[in-house]
Amino acid sequence: MTAHRVTVLLSATILAIPLIKANDAQVVISDDGCTSCWTLTVSSTERGSVVMPGEDAFVYLTGELAPVEAVAEEGSQFTHWTGTAVDANAVLDPCAPHTSVMMDANYTLVAHFKPQGEPWSTVYFNGFEGHVGAEWSHDAVDATPVGERRFLGRFGNDAVTLTLTGLPAHSRVRLSFDLFAIRSWDGNGEVWGGGPD
Structure with missing residues (x-):
């Protein structure tokens, strides 16, 4: 004799009630208690x-x-x-x-x-011409070989963090920065297959 398990799901609305014959010894109705x-x-x-x-x-x-x-x-x-x-x-x-x-x-x-059309507001800017604040996890600065533009770095495989506190209420953040690849770019790590070199 084969027994069939039938699960009846009940919530605010009844989802499914299978057709069950009365006095059918092959049908077992049980509540497994795991449906939440x-x-x-x-x-x-x-x-x-x-x-x-x-x-x-x-x-x-x-x-x-x-x-x-x-x-x-x-x-x-x-x-x-x-x-x-x-x-x-x-x-x-x-x-x-x-x-x-x-x-x-x-x-x-x-x-x-x-x-609609509410403008973006700048809440942080640093051209790295002066002191690098404590908001940066790395405080070394350098200048480009041509043009003498100041930047935060140089970095190897370093991770650098910018921590800003006291930001106004917001739903989105737009981050923009200049990237200077000086002498060589060793890549973006294993995720990107070793980089452009």
Whole structure:
């Protein structure tokens, strides 16, 4: 005699109920207790809204991808998502208005918006003409052979860190810099196959 295991999943809505014959000795109904449901609580700031799934609390099964989509009002633009889902790295792309959340816990998710065309502001600049501050993990400076431009370096395989504190509230950061390859460039390490040399 072959026994068949049937799992019935119940949540806020009934997902599936298999057809079972009464008094069928070959069918065993059991609850394995391992299916969990999680709540995603979605909201937004002013200047936009979340249209998928909406703004409320929604229930998902463990491992389910919960699609979310934020839409900005006229004259505004989406900037990013925040919340416990972002903190747990459960959001596939926290900077995209249409993304998904991998449900493996209860999460919150908030869509953020700003006025369209809001300009970038420069919060840090260093031309390395003077003292290199403590914000840099490396403080040696040098000059280019031609043109006498000052720069932070020279580096071999060094890792250099810039640490900025007290930044204004922001959703994105744009970093720009000049790269001087003097004499030779030994490559970008193993990840890039040894570099351009």
